[in-house]
Amino acid sequence: MEDKGRSETEIFDELHQFKMRDMTHRSGKILGSMCTCPHPVGLNAFKMFLESNLGDPGLFKGTKAMEDEAISSLGKLLGESSVHGCIITGGTEANIMAMRAARNTFKLKNPDCENIEIIVPKSAHFSFKKASDMLCLELMEADLDDNYRVDTNSIEDLISENTAAVVAIAGTTELGKIDPVEKISNICIENGIYLHVDAAFGGYSIPFLKELGYNLPKFDFELPGVCSITIDPHKMGLAPIPTGGILFRKKNFLDVISTETPYLTEERQSTIVGTRTGASSAATWALMNYLGREGYKKVSKQCMDTTELLYRGLIESGYDVVTEPELNIVAFRSDEMSVDEIAQRLEKFGWAVSISSYPKAIRVIVMPHVKEEHVKLFLDDLNRIKSY
Amino acid sequence: MEDKGRSETEIFDELHQFKMRDMTHRSGKILGSMCTCPHPVGLNAFKMFLESNLGDPGLFKGTKAMEDEAISSLGKLLGESSVHGCIITGGTEANIMAMRAARNTFKLKNPDCENIEIIVPKSAHFSFKKASDMLCLELMEADLDDNYRVDTNSIEDLISENTAAVVAIAGTTELGKIDPVEKISNICIENGIYLHVDAAFGGYSIPFLKELGYNLPKFDFELPGVCSITIDPHKMGLAPIPTGGILFRKKNFLDVISTETPYLTEERQSTIVGTRTGASSAATWALMNYLGREGYKKVSKQCMDTTELLYRGLIESGYDVVTEPELNIVAFRSDEMSVDEIAQRLEKFGWAVSISSYPKAIRVIVMPHVKEEHVKLFLDDLNRIKSY
Numbered sequence: 001m002e003d004k005g006r007s008e009t010e011i012f013d014e015l016h017q018f019k020m021r022d023m024t025h026r027s028g029k030i031l032g033s034m035c036t037c038p039h040p041v042g043l044n045a046f047k048m049f050l051e052s053n054l055g056d057p058g059l060f061k062g063t064k065a066m067e068d069e070a071i072s073s074l075g076k077l078l079g080e081s082s083v084h085g086c087i088i089t090g091g092t093e094a095n096i097m098a099m100r101a102a103r104n105t106f107k108l109k110n111p112d113c114e115n116i117e118i119i120v121p122k123s124a125h126f127s128f129k130k131a132s133d134m135l136c137l138e139l140m141e142a143d144l145d146d147n148y149r150v151d152t153n154s155i156e157d158l159i160s161e162n163t164a165a166v167v168a169i170a171g172t173t174e175l176g177k178i179d180p181v182e183k184i185s186n187i188c189i190e191n192g193i194y195l196h197v198d199a200a201f202g203g204y205s206i207p208f209l210k211e212l213g214y215n216l217p218k219f220d221f222e223l224p225g226v227c228s229i230t231i232d233p234h235k236m237g238l239a240p241i242p243t244g245g246i247l248f249r250k251k252n253f254l255d256v257i258s259t260e261t262p263y264l265t266e267e268r269q270s271t272i273v274g275t276r277t278g279a280s281s282a283a284t285w286a287l288m289n290y291l292g293r294e295g296y297k298k299v300s301k302q303c304m305d306t307t308e309l310l311y312r313g314l315i316e317s318g319y320d321v322v323t324e325p326e327l328n329i330v331a332f333r334s335d336e337m338s339v340d341e342i343a344q345r346l347e348k349f350g351w352a353v354s355i356s357s358y359p360k361a362i363r364v365i366v367m368p369h370v371k372e373e374h375v376k377l378f379l380d381d382l383n384r385i386k387s388y
Numbered sequence: 389m390e391d392k393g394r395s396e397t398e399i400f401d402e403l404h405q406f407k408m409r410d411m412t413h414r415s416g417k418i419l420g421s422m423c424t425c426p427h428p429v430g431l432n433a434f435k436m437f438l439e440s441n442l443g444d445p446g447l448f449k450g451t452k453a454m455e456d457e458a459i460s461s462l463g464k465l466l467g468e469s470s471v472h473g474c475i476i477t478g479g480t481e482a483n484i485m486a487m488r489a490a491r492n493t494f495k496l497k498n499p500d501c502e503n504i505e506i507i508v509p510k511s512a513h514f515s516f517k518k519a520s521d522m523l524c525l526e527l528m529e530a531d532l533d534d535n536y537r538v539d540t541n542s543i544e545d546l547i548s549e550n551t552a553a554v555v556a557i558a559g560t561t562e563l564g565k566i567d568p569v570e571k572i573s574n575i576c577i578e579n580g581i582y583l584h585v586d587a588a589f590g591g592y593s594i595p596f597l598k599e600l601g602y603n604l605p606k607f608d609f610e611l612p613g614v615c616s617i618t619i620d621p622h623k624m625g626l627a628p629i630p631t632g633g634i635l636f637r638k639k640n641f642l643d644v645i646s647t648e649t650p651y652l653t654e655e656r657q658s659t660i661v662g663t664r665t666g667a668s669s670a671a672t673w674a675l676m677n678y679l680g681r682e683g684y685k686k687v688s689k690q691c692m693d694t695t696e697l698l699y700r701g702l703i704e705s706g707y708d709v710v711t712e713p714e715l716n717i718v719a720f721r722s723d724e725m726s727v728d729e730i731a732q733r734l735e736k737f738g739w740a741v742s743i744s745s746y747p748k749a750i751r752v753i754v755m756p757h758v759k760e761e762h763v764k765l766f767l768d769d770l771n772r773i774k775s776y
Binding site for chain 1 (some may be wrong): 389390391392393394396397398402403405406407408409410411412413418420422423425428429431432433434435436437438439440441444446447448449450451453454460465466477480481484488492513514515517518521523525553561562615622628629630632637645647648649650651652653657660662663664665666671673674676677678679680681682683684685694740742743744747751774
């Protein structure tokens, strides 16, 4: 930091130069991200509440009311309107909160257990590895079936008296697959084990696609074994970053992860983050009320149509698509080039793709900013790079 | 969520109604918060980067460059420009990251220790209680001296072979006191223990006040025992929420808390939060460059002058001030009324004060939004409530 500050003009000129080095979603070139262009209504709502702190909710009662309404609407969307939860920073905070709730609930019943375990699918997001290190939990990885969904036999094999939680995924990070949550819910009820569903990606699209007639499985609080759900407004919910959501079926799960907050306007706090922007709640509230189910149905439908276009185009171009897309993610590879080679060649044309690890493949997330025209250009470039 | 969405006008009308129920910093009535009106330059910089995600920094290279510059500037401000760190959500995430780094470093050297301890002052922020529950650490509380600073003898008494970290505070949450960090640094070096300094509140003012001639102690990387520092741009740094900072002396401390990130544009991630707004880095960068040291000196000086005004006024009005303010926090009580009674009466006049727990007192944080005129009105009301 210099002694003397610089002029506002200089500062914003330089900020614009920094911004020029960032990629934009609008370009359609970001194909490997689960975030997207925030919707203008969400963005403007977000900007209105940048001063409000839900870490101290007594000062910001209007914002707190919006958070409560948003949580209840998300609960209703996911099969249970009387849920308890918070609008937080994203899927990672949500997943860690859920694992902490499961662990602390388990500890109350099993105070002498020294090696607490959680069972997660091999396809689980890396936030569960973080949670396992942070929360001192042994991570047991369940195998996947041929369709890259978790193998419920593998879950059953891994269950022991040390199991504090099972995780199922509704929209895996790498392939967008939905685990057989109904079966897992039954297994968890039989064994008295906490079940968390990570629907960070799928939570804002599966319910809408089902209403549109897509044949997708049950995954939410409709299933009695489900104790908590992660759902991310800043993914398919179109809210700006940071906007995540965690929903618990019972208030007790929030209580066991709460810390006393001596000097604030609430008595206990269950989120990981302390000072917490109210802008995220405003954006979530505004978008649900502005778009309604019809609006979100359109968003999901458009993404699925574009996904279908990409899927067919890849097959026509002779690429090997890993699995039929269940949600708006397509992963593919080629007999002619390695995955790294494909990624490098695409990069030369300005495409930012990401690479899945299991199986190794090019992974394209067809978020709302990826339009039909971008997919067509992408397919053209995929044909071009073959002749390099 | 309804089937049909509502019009933009309706949505923003209702958002304005929610906003009317929030208190504003501008009113000068929020006296119990460490957050403040975000500075317009920081706010506008923040708004420019709401699309950028530092959880996937390869896509947002401009934003990443700003974060790197901001971290290095914060390091320089705190005595060591070659630090390693991140712009994150706030003090809680920072403190948890530091405790995790200390724990994981300790575990490498002491793989068989089963009951890892951390020593924190009784005055520590409740985020250390969160960290202790989350990270499976035993929380050992060190006593305070008569001036509400940590008693270094108590720290020495608590040190054992299980101690993974000692925490010192530069600006306690309740009273704004600065612990004797130099002495604690020596103790930690002698005992080979990790020392973390929580300067969430003081980090953005102590260095400036020292340059202005205030007699304040050493607390930062200048002291060789200090391994990490929490510093919050969204407190005295005037940035919007969420904007926190964590600085580590050595890269190794980030490495031991990193998780592999298979599909992203960076290989490992050390923050707790995954998807992470770049807006916070932009605001931090912009404010440091716009205000410079001179600008921040003015901010700190104004807060200290207003604090002095409040302090003298309270004494003149016969209130009992708990301790002479070291930074811009004043805590007081009365012989005539209980602390709860004072708080309730002040609330009727629209003041939002908070109550400290040790000792129990009314706690006023003289943030930049609390101006001379507000303090005068507040003192008037304090005289008025006496005759109730």
